[in-house]
Amino acid sequence: MSAPVTVTHTHGERIVVAAAGVELLTYVYRPDPEAFESAKPYVHPLRTLSGRTVTGYRPSDHRWHKGLQMTASHLSGQNFWGGNSYVHGTGYLPLPERIGRMRHDRFEPLSPGGGRVTLDEHLTWIENGGREWARERRTLTVHSVDTGAGTWALDWTIALTNVHDEPLRFGSPTTAGRPGAGYTGLHWRGPRDLTGGDVLGPDGTGGAGEQGAAALMGTPGRWLAFTGVHDEVDTRSTLVFAHAPENAAADHPSHWFVRSEPVPTVAFSWAFHEEFALPPGEGFAYRYRIVVADGALDREAVEGHLKDW
16 A cells, blocks of 8 residues: 655755654755764664664764765875775775765655655755865655555666766776675664664575675675664564666676674775776766665565566
């Protein structure tokens, strides 16, 4: 059974999207006071229809992990991920002069209607010295709220244009020399109680815990599902991370960055294995879908949720 979607906007701070009596997501866009954590908008909390929280915020192991957020770990010598920066031959160093930020500029008028709502945002990516490097058009659409199935969907689109006078070079710790650390792009950090969750891919690969995550680390794939068990209650939640069909034709194909332990995390990495350059005046675009579900979803159920995607 479908349910209407409502929006509450606290201007200058956040937008809350709710359905069926549950605040499904909070999009926080006010300036972040911790510059070292790469100030930028983020989604937290993200919840299932039963109200289970499925994002983590500023965990003690990585304070710059904030729910669901767009990132760029290595961008022309700058860090739009937050926290320590990886330097080959040395390791991770606190280099505050490398930390960039994303500035919220404005929203297009909100127009919620019935079973869906879209947040249409304009942002600017700014390097540490204050120069504007990129313009972004971002949309988040909440839809397909199904109270019977206990599922709903979030579509996240990014369209980025280089406004710098030099090419922007997108990379990751792996392209900088650290194997198996290709994190960058749209990143999800799960709550601590989902640590050790199971990972599933479209061809049946994956499995339990970190062994399942390791099987999909650095691989391409149309979708990836992460299922974990919550503390205190005997229940599971599943998040499905999926690429839109056109993402497969991108000039720089994506690969999964996924861990189950020591932290639950998934990223749509656009520069896992290889760095790429975006010339001045040019842009790129991606569309993603995240299905948030109560319970554990098997391969058939995941495909059913993505059949029109």
